[in-house]
Structure formats: C-alpha cells, structure tokens
Amino acid sequence: MLEVLTGFVAELRRAGLPVSVAEEADAAEAIGHLPLEDRQAIKFALGATLVKSANHWRAFDTAFEIYFSMRGPQFSVGQGDALPGTGMGPVPGEAEGRVPPSPDGAGELTPEQIAALLFRALRDGDQVLLGAVARLAVARYSAMESGRPVGGTYYLYRTLRNLDLEGVLARLVAEARARAGDEVGPPDARAEGELSGRPVLRGRRPGRLTALEERLLEDEYHARIEELKKEIEAEIRRRLVADRGAEALARSLRRPLPSEVEFMHATRDELVAMRKAIQPLTRKLATRLARKRRHLRRGALDFRSTMRHSLSYGGVPVEPRFKHPRQAKPEIWVVADISGSVAAFARFTLHLVYAIASQFSKVRSFVFVDGIDEVTGIFDRSETVAEAVQRVNLEADVLWVDGHSDYGHALTVFYERWGHEIGPKASILLLGDARNNYHASQAWVVRELRRRARKVFWLNPEPRSYWGSGDSIIEEYAQYCDAAYECRNLRQLEAFVDHLT
Amino acid sequence: MAVADRGEPRFGSVEQVREGLATVGYLADDGLAGVVYLADRLAKPVLVEGPAGTGKTELAKSTACFLGARLVRLQCYEGLDEAKALYEWNYKKQLLRIQVERGAQDIGGTRPLGWESLEEDLFSEEFLLTRPLLEAIRATDPVVLLVDEVDRLEIETEALLLEVLSDYQVSIPELGTIRANQIPLVFLTSNNTRDLSEALKRRCLYLHLDYPSLERERAIVLTKVPGVTDQLADQVARIVRSLRSLELKKHPSISETIDWARTLVLLGIESVDSETARATLHILLKHRSDIEVAAKELAAAAGH
Numbered sequence: 001m002l003e004v005l006t007g008f009v010a011e012l013r014r015a016g017l018p019v020s021v022a023e024e025a026d027a028a029e030a031i032g033h034l035p036l037e038d039r040q041a042i043k044f045a046l047g048a049t050l051v052k053s054a055n056h057w058r059a060f061d062t063a064f065e066i067y068f069s070m071r072g073p074q075f076s077v078g079q080g081d082a083l084p085g086t087g088m089g090p091v092p093g094e095a096e097g098r099v100p101p102s103p104d105g106a107g108e109l110t111p112e113q114i115a116a117l118l119f120r121a122l123r124d125g126d127q128v129l130l131g132a133v134a135r136l137a138v139a140r141y142s143a144m145e146s147g148r149p150v151g152g153t154y155y156l157y158r159t160l161r162n163l164d165l166e167g168v169l170a171r172l173v174a175e176a177r178a179r180a181g182d183e184v185g186p187p188d189a190r191a192e193g194e195l196s197g198r199p200v201l202r203g204r205r206p207g208r209l210t211a212l213e214e215r216l217l218e219d220e221y222h223a224r225i226e227e228l229k230k231e232i233e234a235e236i237r238r239r240l241v242a243d244r245g246a247e248a249l250a251r252s253l254r255r256p257l258p259s260e261v262e263f264m265h266a267t268r269d270e271l272v273a274m275r276k277a278i279q280p281l282t283r284k285l286a287t288r289l290a291r292k293r294r295h296l297r298r299g300a301l302d303f304r305s306t307m308r309h310s311l312s313y314g315g316v317p318v319e320p321r322f323k324h325p326r327q328a329k330p331e332i333w334v335v336a337d338i339s340g341s342v343a344a345f346a347r348f349t350l351h352l353v354y355a356i357a358s359q360f361s362k363v364r365s366f367v368f369v370d371g372i373d374e375v376t377g378i379f380d381r382s383e384t385v386a387e388a389v390q391r392v393n394l395e396a397d398v399l400w401v402d403g404h405s406d407y408g409h410a411l412t413v414f415y416e417r418w419g420h421e422i423g424p425k426a427s428i429l430l431l432g433d434a435r436n437n438y439h440a441s442q443a444w445v446v447r448e449l450r451r452r453a454r455k456v457f458w459l460n461p462e463p464r465s466y467w468g469s470g471d472s473i474i475e476e477y478a479q480y481c482d483a484a485y486e487c488r489n490l491r492q493l494e495a496f497v498d499h500l501t
Numbered sequence: 502m503a504v505a506d507r508g509e510p511r512f513g514s515v516e517q518v519r520e521g522l523a524t525v526g527y528l529a530d531d532g533l534a535g536v537v538y539l540a541d542r543l544a545k546p547v548l549v550e551g552p553a554g555t556g557k558t559e560l561a562k563s564t565a566c567f568l569g570a571r572l573v574r575l576q577c578y579e580g581l582d583e584a585k586a587l588y589e590w591n592y593k594k595q596l597l598r599i600q601v602e603r604g605a606q607d608i609g610g611t612r613p614l615g616w617e618s619l620e621e622d623l624f625s626e627e628f629l630l631t632r633p634l635l636e637a638i639r640a641t642d643p644v645v646l647l648v649d650e651v652d653r654l655e656i657e658t659e660a661l662l663l664e665v666l667s668d669y670q671v672s673i674p675e676l677g678t679i680r681a682n683q684i685p686l687v688f689l690t691s692n693n694t695r696d697l698s699e700a701l702k703r704r705c706l707y708l709h710l711d712y713p714s715l716e717r718e719r720a721i722v723l724t725k726v727p728g729v730t731d732q733l734a735d736q737v738a739r740i741v742r743s744l745r746s747l748e749l750k751k752h753p754s755i756s757e758t759i760d761w762a763r764t765l766v767l768l769g770i771e772s773v774d775s776e777t778a779r780a781t782l783h784i785l786l787k788h789r790s791d792i793e794v795a796a797k798e799l800a801a802a803a804g805h
Contacts, residue, residue, distance in 0.1 A: 020703055026543060033542045034515070034535070041515060044532040045539055052702035054550060054693070054709045212775040212799055216739045219746065223715070308584075308592045311623075315599060324580065386748065 001036065002028060005046075008067045011250050012050060015059045016257045019050050039068065055277060059257055065237055066246050109136060111162070118163060122224050123172055130224070134231035137163055144239060155236045156229075165225050172221050177214065262488045263348045263461055275351050277490055281497060282355045299323035331362040331425045333453070335414065337432030338398065339369040339405040345461035349431050350389045352493075354379055366418075367392060368410035371400035374418070405435060407477075408442035415445045419452070427455045430481070433462045434474035441473050446480040458484035459496065511541045511568060511686070527556070527563035528721050536708045537564060537686075546666050546687035548651075548702065551710035553692055554754020558649055560710075561688035565645035570686070573640070574647045575633035577654045583661055587671055589630045595623050624675035634665045638681040645686045651701070652691040659698050662689075667704045713755065715742055721755060726762040736773045737762045744785065744795055753785040761785050775799055 009024050027049040034041045043064055051060045109117075114136055121129040138144075141162040142155040261270045305321035313319075334353050338346040350367075357363040357379045364376045373396040382388035400409060422428070428449055450456045460467065460474055464486045467474045478484035485496045512518050519534035529537075537560075540547045549557040565572040575586060602619060631639060637646040648662065665671060666689075669681035689705060691697060713721065719738040722729060729737075737758060745752045753761075761784045770777055779796045786792045 018699065022703060026545070026706075029543055030539050033539060040531055041535050044535040047532070048536045048539060048547075048706040048708060052548075052699075052705075052707045053696070057709065210774055212740075212773070212778060215799060216736075216743060219743045220739070223742075305584075307596075308590065311590070311592055311595055315596060 001031065004067060005031070007247070008046075008063060009050065011063050011067065011247070012060065014250075015063060016260060017051065017056050017059060023050055023052075042068070055273070056257060063250060065234065066241055066250050109140075111140075114140065115163075115168070118228075119168060119171065122168065122221060122228065123175070125220075125224055130228055131231050134228060134235050138232055138235045138239070142236060144236075144243070155240075156233055159232055159236070160229070165228075169218075169221055169225065173214070173218055176217050260489050260491055263345045271348065271351075274348065274490060275355075278352055278355045281490070281494060282352070331364075331423075331427065332356060333364050333366070333422065333426050333428045335366045335368065335372075335428065335430050337369070337405060337407070338367045338392070338396075339403070341405065341433060341435055345431075345433075347389065350392060354382075354388050364418075366414060367396050367398055368405075368407075368414070369398040369400075369403055370406035370409055371398050372410040372414050372417075373397045404437045405432070406439045407432065407434060407436045407473075408440040411445040412442050415448060419448065422449065422452045424452070424454055426453045428453050428457070430456065430458045430477070431461075431487075432458075433460055433472065434458075434467075434477055435471050436473050438471050441476045443473075443476040443480060446477050450480055450482065456481045457496070459487040459493075460484060461488055462486070463488060512538050514538070521567040522560075522563050525563045525566045526724055527559060528717060528724060529560075530713075530717060533560070533708065533710070536706055540686060540706055543706070544669075544684045546689055546705045547708055548689045548691065548697070548705035549708045549710055550691045550693050552712065552752065552754070554756050555710045555712060556755055557688075557690040557710055558647065561645055561647040561690070564686060564688070565647075568643060568645065568686075570643035570645045571640070572647060573633050573637040573644050573685075574649060577648060577650045577652075579653055579655060581654060581658060585632055586634050586658075586661055587632050587665075588635045588673060589632065590624070590675075591628045591630050595628050598623060598628070626676070629673075629676070634662070635671050635679065637685050637687075638665065638669060638671060638679065640685070641682050643683070643685075645688070648687070648689045650692060651689045651697060652694045656698060659701055663700060663704065666701070712745055712752070715739065718742070718755065718758060722759060722762045725759045726766060728766050729762055730771065733765060733771060733773070734762065737765070740773065740778060740799070741785065743799075747794060747798055749786065749791045749794060750788045751786070751791065757785050 005024070005028060009019050009027070012019050027046055030045040030049050031042060034045055036042065046064065047057070047060060051057060114133065117129065117136070118133050120126070121133050137159050138155070141159045143158060144155055261274065263274075300323050302321045302323040306317050306319070309319050309321055310317040334356065336346065336349045336353060338350070353363075353365045357365060357376070363379075364374065365379055366372055366374050375392050375396050378391050378395060379388050382391060400406065430446075446456065458474070458478055458481045462472070462474075466472065467486075474484060483499070485492065485499075487493050487496060512521070515531070515535050515538045518538045519529050519531070522529045522534065522537075536547055539545075549560060551557060562572060564570075599619075633646070637644050651659070651662070654661075666687065669684050670678050672678045689701075712718075715738050718741065719734050722734040722737055723731070726734070741753050741758050741761075761781060764781055764784055765773065765777070768777075768781075778799055782792050782795055786795055
C-alpha cells in the first residue's frame with residue numbers, strides 16, 4: 001500500500017499539486033486508521049490530507065481513479081473479452097437479466113438495441129443498467145487500439161458521438177410529456193416500481209405537464225446523462241490503465257491545473273473554473289493596492305493599547321499607541337484591449353474587470369481597439385457578467401477606422417478625454433499585447449499617466465519571449481510603466497498581485 | 502517534541518460519527534464523517550471550505566452537540582489581534598494591584614514588596630484574561646474549538662493560529678508555554694474569499710463542503726422541516742437544484758432551502774407550481790435581479 005501511495009503522491013506532484021512530505025506522512029497515517037477495502041473512505045482520507053484546494057480536486061480525482069481503480073477484484077479486465085468481467089461472472093450474463101432477450105448474447109447487440117437500453121436506463125434512472133450500457137457503448141463504439149498513445153478524450157468523443165445524447169434527451173422529454181397527457185387516472189399497478197425512476201411525476205394528478213414540471217424533468221435527465229458520461233469516462237480510463245499501465249496513462253491524462261491554463265487557449269469549462277478563482281484574487285489585488293497607505297499613516301490614539309504598554313514603564317504612558325486607520329478605498333482604472341488578436345484574453349479581462357468593479361466602488365473601466373470608450377456605466381448597470389460582456393461588445397464605441405488595434409490612437413484619446421481626472425490615488429492597469437499594427441506608439445501618454453497616477457502596470461497575455469517581435473512594441477510602453485508583467489494564466493496573475501507590496 | 506497526549510479516541514468508527522451527527526439533526530455524507538473521524542484520530546484541525554450556507558459552522562456546532570462538548574468559538578474579522586484571539590493581560594487589575602502596593606507603602610503598614618516579586622505577582626495567571634484560543638487549550642472539560650471565517654483574517658494574523666493548531670500550545674513571554682490539557686477537536690471555516698497560507702493548510706485536514714446532492718438535500722429537508730411530505734421535499738430539492746444550475750449572483754443555500762420548505766408547509770401548499778414558486782422565490786434568492794432571472798427561467802422552461 002505504501003508503495004502505491006508513494007507512486008500516487010509522485011503523480012500528484014507531477015500534476016503540479018504542492019504536496020509536502022508532512023502531508024504525505026499524514027496520508028499514510030490516515031490510511032492506517034481506515035479499512036483498506038473501503039475504497040471511498042481511502043479516497044476521502046487521501047483527499048483530506050493531500051489536497052488543500054478545491055481547484056486541485058479534479059487533478060486529484062483523475063489521478064486517484066487511475067492509481068486506485070485497478071486494485072479491486074471487480075476491476076480486473078478479462079483477456080480479449082469484449083466486455084470485462086466483474087469478478088463474479090462476465091457482465092453480459094449479468095446484464096442479460098435486465099436486458100430484453102437478445103438471441104446471440106449481449107456482446108452482439110445491435111446499435112438499435114443499445115440505444116433502446118440507453119433510453120430505458122436514463123428514463124428509469126437505473127444505476128446498474130446505466131453502468132452496463134456505458135460498458136457496452138465503450139466496447140462497441142470507442143474502437144480502442146492497444147498501445148496507441150492518445151488520451152481518453154478521443155475515445156470519449158467517439159463513443160458519445162455514436163450515442164446521440166441530444167436526440168435521446170429530446171425523446172425522453174417528449175415521451176414524458178405524452179405519457180403525462182395520456183394517462184387517465186393514477187398509474188396502474190406497476191406504478192410504484194416504474195415511477196420511482198421518475199420522481200418528479202410521483203403522485204401528481206394526470207394532465208398536461210406544466211412548464212415547471214417539464215423544466216424539472218429536463219434537469220433530472222440532464223443529471224442522469226452527466227452520470228452516464230462519467231461512467232463512460234471511467235470505463236475508458238479503466239481500459240486504458242489495463243492497456244498501458246497507470247503511470248503512462250497518468251502522463252497522457254495530466255491536464256493543467258486551473259491556475260496554469262492559458263487565458264488565450266482556455267476551453268469554456270476552464271473559463272468557468274477560472275472565473276470562480278478570480279473572486280479571491282480581486283480582493284487580494286485591492287488590499288494590496290491599498291496597503292501602502294495603511295502602513296504609512298496612523299489613526300486615532302488607542303487608549304486601551306496605550307495603557308497596556310504603559311505597564312512596562314510602571315503605569316506611565318511613555319509610548320502612545322495608535323489605532324490602524326480604516327483601509328483606504330483604492331481607485332482603480334482598467335484600460336483593456338478587446339481586439340481580435342487578444343479575443344480570448346479580452347473575454348477573460350472583461351470578467352476580471354467585472355469582478356473588480358463589483359467588489360469596489362471606485363473602479364473605472366475602459367475598452368479599446370483603435371477607438372476607446374468608457375464602459376464603467378455598463379458594468380454598473382449589468383446584472384450578470386454575461387450580460388455585461390455582451391453589452392460591452394454591442395454598445396462600446398471602440399472602432400475608429402478599421403478595427404485593428406491602434407494603441408497609439410486609443411491612448412492619445414484616453415489621455416485627452418480622461419487624463420485630467422487621474423489623480424495621485426489612482427492605480428492604472430493596462431491590459432493588452434501591445435501589437436500595434438505598425439502604428440505610432442505615442443508612448444509619451446504612458447509616461448504622462450505615470451506622472452499623474454500612483455502606479456501604472458501593464459499586463460501582457462503573450463509569453464515574454466514574443467515581446468518585441470513583429471509589431472509588438474511592448475518595450476516602448478514598458479519603459480514608462482512601473483512594471484510590465486507576462487500574464488498568461490491565473491498563477492502569473494496571482495504572482496503579479498503578490499508583487500504589489 | 503512533546504505534544505499533549507492524544508487521549509482516548511472519541512469515535513469508534515466512521516459509521517459512528519455519521520450516526521452521532523444524525524442524532525443531532527446533521528446529515529453527513531461519507532466523506533464528511535470520514536474527515537471528522539480522521540481529525541480525531543490524527544489530532545489535526547479540520548479546515549472546512551465551501552460556498553456560504555452549506556453547513557460549515559453547523560458542522561462544528563453539531564459535533565460539539567453530539568459529543569456533549571462545550572463549543573468555544575473564535576469569530577475572525579479583519580483587525581483581529583492576539584489580544585482578542587489568544588490572551589491579554591488584565592491591565593486594569595494590574596494597575597489596581599500597583600495602586601494597592603503603593604497605598605500599603607504610604608501607610609507604612611507592610612514592608613514594600615521587592616520589584617522581583619511584584620513583577621512575578623503582576624504577571625501571574627491571576628491577571629491573565631483568556632481569549633478563545635487559550636481557553637480552548639486550557640479547558641479541562643471536553644471542548645470543540647471553532648475558528649469561524651478564517652479567510653477574513655489578514656495573512657499576517659493567520660500566523661497567530663499556527664502554534665495553537667500544530668502543537669496545541671500557547672507561548673506567553675511572561676509566563677512561559679502553556680500546553681493543552683487535552684487536544685480539542687478544531688474546526689476552521691472559510692468562504693474562500695482569499696487563499697489561505699500554505700503553512701496553515703498544511704497543518705489541517707481539508708474538507709470541501711459543496712451544495713448537497715439531490716438525495717441529501719431532500720433528506721435534509723425531511724429531517725429539518727416538520728410536517729413536510731415526501732413529495733413536497735422532493736419538489737423543493739429539485740427546484741433548488743435547477744436554480745443552482747443558473748448563473749446567479751448568489752445561489753440558494755441549504756438554510757434558505759429549509760426556510761422555503763417551512764414557508765410552503767406553513768402556507769399549506771402540497772405541491773409547488775410555477776405561480777407558488779414565483780410568489781415565494783424571495784425566500785430562496787436575495788437579489789432582485791436573481792429573482793427576475795429565476796422567475797423567467799422557471800416559467801419559460803419548456804422552450805428548450
């Protein structure tokens with residue numbers, strides 16, 4: 001067991017989780033207190049001792065499934081078996097009891113039969129059947145090739161494409177609708193068993209489904225489909241482990257942690273995860289920006305503390321103590337490039353701006369391509385991020401000539417229109433790749449901004465090695481900023497926030 | 502280094518923790534009960550993290566309740582310092598003591614105490630005011646320590662907790678080190694408004710409490726709301742799950758779910774339809790915009 005644990009921890013570290021030696025020792029001790037055969041308990045014990053952030057859970061989960069899924073007897077894979085055994089006997093035999101009779105054994109089910117099974121499993125919420133269908137589907141559709149070094153997503157995609165889950169969902173809802181409308185009187189004798197899988201409808205009076213009921217039903221089916229996807233994924237993973245061994249598979253399945261995902265290439269799911277991670281970061285950012293003032297100034301006399309310290313001098317208040325002043329509200333100006341070349345980054349930027357704006361009262365936001373517009377109002381009036389982003393894209397007047405980035409023009413206009421409002425309390429964040437399409441840089445604007453504002457920072461979504469190549473003129477601007485940072489992922493954004501002291 | 506004796510384990514098995522929590526009305530899932538069990542066995546604090554209203558604080562309270570232990574609570578906030586978290590010298594009493602000493606000298610009744618003995622006297626336990634952390638450590642009766650909303654502390658202040666949490670001791674310069682009489686169960690909660698320091702996380706077991714699964718939420722509604730029918734509890738849990746899948750400013754918490762179910766029971770509603778749902782949405786959602794979004798979604802569900 002200890003060997004497995006060591007390998008597992010090594011894998012976590014390779015995936016980027018910071019696991020200390022002390023935590024590894026804790027994990028070993030924790031396992032000792034639990035029954036080894038209880039896989040779920042072991043999982044939670046390892047999770048509690050080794051994973052200290054919800055963002056890391058997914059990486060942990062994947063690694064755990066790979067390293068520990070092979071150990072149970074029910075997970076052994078039969079040699080050349082179309083369907084893996086379950087320890088007790090081959091799955092086909094077991095599934096057969098639940099499956100409508102198929103003359104030549106379960107391995108040879110037709111696609112129609114599989115589809116029918118899938119439909120039934122989803123409709124009745126039958127866990128066992130669902131698992132069996134997942135195994136069947138993988139065996140039939142994924143067409144796995146032994147030794148091929150691809151990740152599981154490829155097979156997952158192949159399997160799901162063949163199952164046509166969208167269509168199944170539509171049919172499920174249609175069926176429920178028809179059934180609810182048709183049924184006169186309470187469902188017949190087999191109702192209890194039959195309907196237990198469809199609890200939304202349990203005990204309802206017959207008649208057309210209301211909008212609410214339909215909605216709830218749909219959500220229920222969605223949840224079941226998600227479950228099916230998980231089953232399929234697990235099955236694929238299990239087969240891959242059997243084929244290539246845990247370590248090799250872990251390598252190909254390793255995905256970047258949420259904090260390492262690049263803004264420019266993030267998938268939609270990853271963006272959602274990032275958005276959740278932004279909130280704490282913006283708070284930190286704001287406290288950092290405000291901090292300096294706080295350490296410099298003193299507040300009112302703290303009588304209690306003064307008296308306490310006077311005791312060292314026999315009751316004479318030699319050393320007056322002061323209260324900390326209330327934290328000053330930072331004034332933040334965000335100026336962001338939202339042109340096509342940084343589109344993915346811009347989407348993230350807008351989320352960041354929204355998060356900052358919802359957190360602090362004194363945030364002014366501007367977006368530009370070759371023209372520039374203030375969008376503070378849009379952010380204030382929008383209720384959700386999605387709405388804000390959509391409105392910025394529709395309403396903000398950021399096009400001047402041809403819709404290609406022109407930092408020089410945008411900055412000049414910015415300075416002329418709003419420059420006089422920038423005071424010594426303002427911190428300015430400039431976000432963009434500084435690819436200027438060979439227009440004039442007008443870098444003097446940044447110099448002027450820095451003279452007026454407290455701090456000016458530039459965050460660039462491009463790798464540092466690309467800076468200054470082609471039409472990138474980041475260096476011209478950077479020389480006038482307090483600092484320019486490469487900001488490709490959350491970790492770097494966080495590092496930037498950490499530097500602000 | 503000598504750490505206080507771990508003492509008798511409080512729980513026999515994970516199962517026992519879950520059942521114990523259930524007796525005081527807290528429905529735990531396997532992971533949760535497992536972590537509490539391990540916290541006792543490994544003598545480590547539990548760091549509970551998750552969205553607001555998922556029962557983080559409640560977990561500590563319930564554990565204390567079923568163990569029959571006293572709950573010592575430290576509510577964290579920005580600006581909390583050691584005088585409010587650990588201990589403080591009772592300076593008023595100390596001043597009085599000095600006054601008394603001086604008075605005695607003036608009358609000339611007693612021989613003046615030497616400086617040494619006066620200092621020893623002034624900084625003895627008599628003049629020590631215990632604050633939650635010290636109190637939890639010095640207690641001789643069973644206690645559960647709850648450090649609520651750790652993420653509100655500034656990073657620098659977080660360090661205050663480290664000595665207590667890893668070695669279960671407090672060092673007071675004038676008095677020396679005070680060791681724990683017993684190792685209390687410790688829960689720290691965090692809403693994840695900022696990342697906690699590695700040092701703190703390393704010392705704790707980590708438990709992420711998310712919104713419950715459909716089944717668990719239904720069970721919670723059934724135990725917490727008297728007079729609710731199976732069917733209503735089921736509907737309530739389902740509607741709440743749907744609401745949580747929407748993009749809202751604040752998703753309904755468990756306690757809000759319970760409040761909603763109570764309201765429905767009070768109103769004598771047996772089955773929720775869109776109108777009742779819409780009329781009572783303000784119990785689940787606290788932002789006007791959220792209510793609008795949710796009402797629209799629940800009504801126009803059939804569209805997709």
